[in-house]
Amino acid sequence: MSEGKVLKKPFAGIRVADFAWVGVGPTVSKYLADHGAEVIRIESSTYPEALRRVGPFVDDTPGMDNSGYYANFNSSKLGASVNLKHPRGPELVKRLLATCDVVTESFTPGTLERFGLGYETIRAIRPDVVMIAMPLYGQTGPWAGYSGYGHVLQAASGFNHLTGWEDGPPIGTGIAYTDFLVPHIAAVALIAALDHRRRTGQGQYIDFGQMEAAVHALGTAVLDWTANGHEQKRMGNRDPEAAPHGCYRCKDGRYLVIACFTEKHWEALKAALGRPEWCDMDRMRRRWQRLDEQKEIDRHLGYWIEDFTRMPPDSPFYTEEGVEAPPVRKFTTEEMMAHMQSFGVPCGIVQSAEDLQRDPQLAFRGHYWKLQHPVMGLRTYDGPSFRLSRTPAELTKAAPLLGEDNEYAWKTLAGLSDDEYTELLVEGAFE
Amino acid sequence: MPESPPVPLPHPAGPLAGYRVLDFADEKGQLCARLLGELGADVIKVEPPRDGDPTRQNGPFFRDEAAPNTSLYWWAMNAGKRSITCQLRLEAGRDLVRRLAAVSDIVIETGMPGTAAELGLDYPALSAVNPGVIVVSITNFGQAGPYKDMLATDIVGSAMGGHMYLNGDDERGPVRTLAPQAYAQANVQGAVGAMIALYARGVNDGGGQHVDVSMQEAVANALDNAQQTWDIRHINNRGPGTGRMVGGNPGPRYLYETADGWVTCLALGGLIGPSAGVAIDWLAATGEARDLDSLAWRTKLAALVPLEPKDRAYVEETLAAFCKTKPKESLVEQAQQRGFGWAPVFSPREVVESKHLKARDFWVRVRHEDIGESFIYPGPPFRLGLTPWAQRGRAPLVGEHNEQVYGELLGLDAAELRRLRMRMVV
Numbered sequence: 001m002s003e004g005k006v007l008k009k010p011f012a013g014i015r016v017a018d019f020a021w022v023g024v025g026p027t028v029s030k031y032l033a034d035h036g037a038e039v040i041r042i043e044s045s046t047y048p049e050a051l052r053r054v055g056p057f058v059d060d061t062p063g064m065d066n067s068g069y070y071a072n073f074n075s076s077k078l079g080a081s082v083n084l085k086h087p088r089g090p091e092l093v094k095r096l097l098a099t100c101d102v103v104t105e106s107f108t109p110g111t112l113e114r115f116g117l118g119y120e121t122i123r124a125i126r127p128d129v130v131m132i133a134m135p136l137y138g139q140t141g142p143w144a145g146y147s148g149y150g151h152v153l154q155a156a157s158g159f160n161h162l163t164g165w166e167d168g169p170p171i172g173t174g175i176a177y178t179d180f181l182v183p184h185i186a187a188v189a190l191i192a193a194l195d196h197r198r199r200t201g202q203g204q205y206i207d208f209g210q211m212e213a214a215v216h217a218l219g220t221a222v223l224d225w226t227a228n229g230h231e232q233k234r235m236g237n238r239d240p241e242a243a244p245h246g247c248y249r250c251k252d253g254r255y256l257v258i259a260c261f262t263e264k265h266w267e268a269l270k271a272a273l274g275r276p277e278w279c280d281m282d283r284m285r286r287r288w289q290r291l292d293e294q295k296e297i298d299r300h301l302g303y304w305i306e307d308f309t310r311m312p313p314d315s316p317f318y319t320e321e322g323v324e325a326p327p328v329r330k331f332t333t334e335e336m337m338a339h340m341q342s343f344g345v346p347c348g349i350v351q352s353a354e355d356l357q358r359d360p361q362l363a364f365r366g367h368y369w370k371l372q373h374p375v376m377g378l379r380t381y382d383g384p385s386f387r388l389s390r391t392p393a394e395l396t397k398a399a400p401l402l403g404e405d406n407e408y409a410w411k412t413l414a415g416l417s418d419d420e421y422t423e424l425l426v427e428g429a430f431e
Numbered sequence: 432m433p434e435s436p437p438v439p440l441p442h443p444a445g446p447l448a449g450y451r452v453l454d455f456a457d458e459k460g461q462l463c464a465r466l467l468g469e470l471g472a473d474v475i476k477v478e479p480p481r482d483g484d485p486t487r488q489n490g491p492f493f494r495d496e497a498a499p500n501t502s503l504y505w506w507a508m509n510a511g512k513r514s515i516t517c518q519l520r521l522e523a524g525r526d527l528v529r530r531l532a533a534v535s536d537i538v539i540e541t542g543m544p545g546t547a548a549e550l551g552l553d554y555p556a557l558s559a560v561n562p563g564v565i566v567v568s569i570t571n572f573g574q575a576g577p578y579k580d581m582l583a584t585d586i587v588g589s590a591m592g593g594h595m596y597l598n599g600d601d602e603r604g605p606v607r608t609l610a611p612q613a614y615a616q617a618n619v620q621g622a623v624g625a626m627i628a629l630y631a632r633g634v635n636d637g638g639g640q641h642v643d644v645s646m647q648e649a650v651a652n653a654l655d656n657a658q659q660t661w662d663i664r665h666i667n668n669r670g671p672g673t674g675r676m677v678g679g680n681p682g683p684r685y686l687y688e689t690a691d692g693w694v695t696c697l698a699l700g701g702l703i704g705p706s707a708g709v710a711i712d713w714l715a716a717t718g719e720a721r722d723l724d725s726l727a728w729r730t731k732l733a734a735l736v737p738l739e740p741k742d743r744a745y746v747e748e749t750l751a752a753f754c755k756t757k758p759k760e761s762l763v764e765q766a767q768q769r770g771f772g773w774a775p776v777f778s779p780r781e782v783v784e785s786k787h788l789k790a791r792d793f794w795v796r797v798r799h800e801d802i803g804e805s806f807i808y809p810g811p812p813f814r815l816g817l818t819p820w821a822q823r824g825r826a827p828l829v830g831e832h833n834e835q836v837y838g839e840l841l842g843l844d845a846a847e848l849r850r851l852r853m854r855m856v857v
Contacts, residue, residue, distance in 0.1 A: 174598030
């Protein structure tokens with residue numbers, strides 16, 4: 001177990017047939033691919049993966065192999081294509097599946113069964129297969145056949161209700177949120193099943209309903225209802241436990257969030273502000289009092305932060321500090337965050353995607369990977385949020401072109417001869 | 432169910448049965464540990480003596496009465512774990528931890544970087560007593576780097592990770608989700624890291640490793656396509672949340688008010704796209720399609736070309752008027768019958784009352800024999816056919832399993848335990 005010894009990548013030797021599409025499925029298999037599994041995306045140009053048709057596209061030119069949306073979730077994977085409606089399509093897939101350890105899919109229940117590719121069939125071909133099906137609502141129940149995307153599932157699973165202004169509509173998170181939450185939970189289940197298989201040789205089927213996984217991220221909202229009969233509701237940036245807890249505009253237009261949960265945080269904030277009179281008032285003394293004084297605190301903090309931050313130096317409104325009035329120390333937003341943090345105030349900047357590309361911490365951690373794609377060029381990919389000290393993730397290649405690895409999948413793995421392959425290709429079996 | 436079910440409930444059929452997890456975590460790692468327990472692992476929550484873990488003070492509380500065992504946060508995140516107390520500030524306590532780590536597989540901790548090392552309980556120290564141990568450290572920004580010492584709570588994670596920027600309006604700025612999502616992301620992604628390390632141990636030399644998880648990065652991995660949109664188009668995706676922005680292009684409104692709440696739907700509920708005709712027929716059946724029920728509009732909406740802003744506004748208004756008078760669940764049902772992926776906006780109560788989840792027998796009733804009641808908890812987040820998930824019972828009381836754990840695992844007898852208690856080690 002010497003540290004220097006080269007270790008096998010965790011999933012080396014595991015082959016995954018990945019029928020799952022859009023956000024959830026590809027994120028699950030990306031974990032496996034980035035840690036050594038051979039993941040083959042199985043797609044069709046006759047019914048293309050939704051994300052291949054949605055931008056951002058390089059040069060704003062839509063194209064099957066040009067979507068950054070698709071690319072990011074499909075690093076380190078191979079691409080095969082097959083038309084399941086071709087008379088030999090299902091048979092070809094079965095030949096491929098015989099060589100696979102894991103099958104992932106996220107179609108509406110019954111879709112693969114219609115092509116004779118249900119779990120029972122696959123298990124007959126490959127008895128130790130681990131198969132995970134990940135539709136929105138699971139395999140059974142009145143909504144099993146319902147379609148949708150993460151953008152609407154966040155509404156059905158409670159996130160919209162909990163997001164937005166107190167007096168405003170349930171706007172949700174601005175993104176297809178559950179697509180970026182539930183795949184991690186699915187990956188836990190899948191790897192647990194793989195670990196069981198590693199020890200016992202037994203495969204199994206996993207019925208993963210995205211809504212059921214999402215409910216586990218609702219914090220205390222479920223129990224607050226079932227045990228207390230209290231319905232939590234969106235409250236802007238406030239928190240029922242902390243005051244101040246909010247988002248404050250800096251002079252350059254960016255925002256700083258501040259959260260004081262403990263007396264220590266509050267004392268730190270007072271010190272960072274230079275102990276202005278208002279924060280030593282009697283009605284600010286205890287946390288439960290401050291919860292009632294949020295509006296007042298926010299008003300003071302809002303002024304203070306806007307006053308003590310400055311426009312970027314290249315702004316036309318920028319005036320040299322101390323020119324007109326007595327010298328006042330003005331901070332950039334970054335300096336303001338550092339100032340508050342140096343006193344022990346939990347705070348941070350509301351960072352945009354652009355900010356994240358320049359974030360020194362993410363750069364230090366090497367969060368983003370740059371991978372060369374034959375059509376899209378050198379592009380940025382997300383790496384996992386964790387660093388494994390001995391078997392770290394490696395994003396081995398950019399996303400596959402549609403059907404890029406067909407010869408490998410259908411000849412080497414499924415065992416087609418050159419002639420058969422060419423014949424089927426001409427017939428459109430791989431479209 | 433027996434009057435006093437054991438806490439936690441045994442779960443020998445889980446895929447992780449036989450593994451042991453030591454949980455030192457705060458909000459960033461308790462759900463992670465709980466999920467491993469629900470897959471069968473023996474999860475031991477390690478708390479400071481007397482008052483127990485600080486998160487026992489997190490509200491809301493059962494019947495709004497704050498006490499060490501009434502935190503609903505504690506109930507939700509620590510259900511089914513065992514609890515021991517141990518004073519890490521005393522060498523005798525740290526010694527107990529090292530002995531426990533020697534018989535554990537995974538240790539989850541969320542201390543500020545360097546804290547575990549100061550206590551002599553970091554990965555190098557623990558791997559010296561157990562080379563197979565996996566230490567999962569879930570921190571705000573990771574173990575090293577310029578921000579490693581920065582303090583963060585959930586909203587700070589959401590802000591620094593880029594999530595908050597994606598929502599909110601120009602007037603009032605960015606807005607967060609009340610249920611803490613930066614914490615949720617750190618937990619579930621940390622669990623993936625733990626599982627990969629566990630699998631890696633099995634296929635390699637049996638050696639553990641250190642899993643260094645960053646909450647900021649976990650959030651940065653949950654930004655839809657914002658990262659790619661900046662990379663490719665140099666546009667920042669952002670709110671106001673009532674629409675869907677994809678690849679830097681603001682999409683149509685996706686949220687509509689109904690007679691009894693709200694519904695969500697993409698692609699104007701189906702009114703744009705190849706099946707637009709079906710959607711127009713649906714509105715036309717009650718005479719609410721307005722001008723859309725015409726050849727010109729039908730052709731335009733089915734054509735898959737982006738709509739002019741004024742046309743889009745007209746379609747949005749038509750759909751809004753249609754939704755306004757109807758109950759949300761019947762709207763969703765009718766839309767789904769026509770192949771459109773609508774969903775209702777559910778409150779936590781409506782999620783619990785959802786007929787779909789009830790039909791799937793999702794909810795689990797958990798007995799709290801200490802207060803003589805039982806409550807509904809969320810059920811299986813995944814259904815493994817052979818090695819099922821299981822809810823493991825209520826959350827533990829402070830140090831509820833001291834005798835059991837220290838006795839069975841470390842062989843301490845009652846007298847030794849009493850001595851440790853008197854020295855305030857446990």
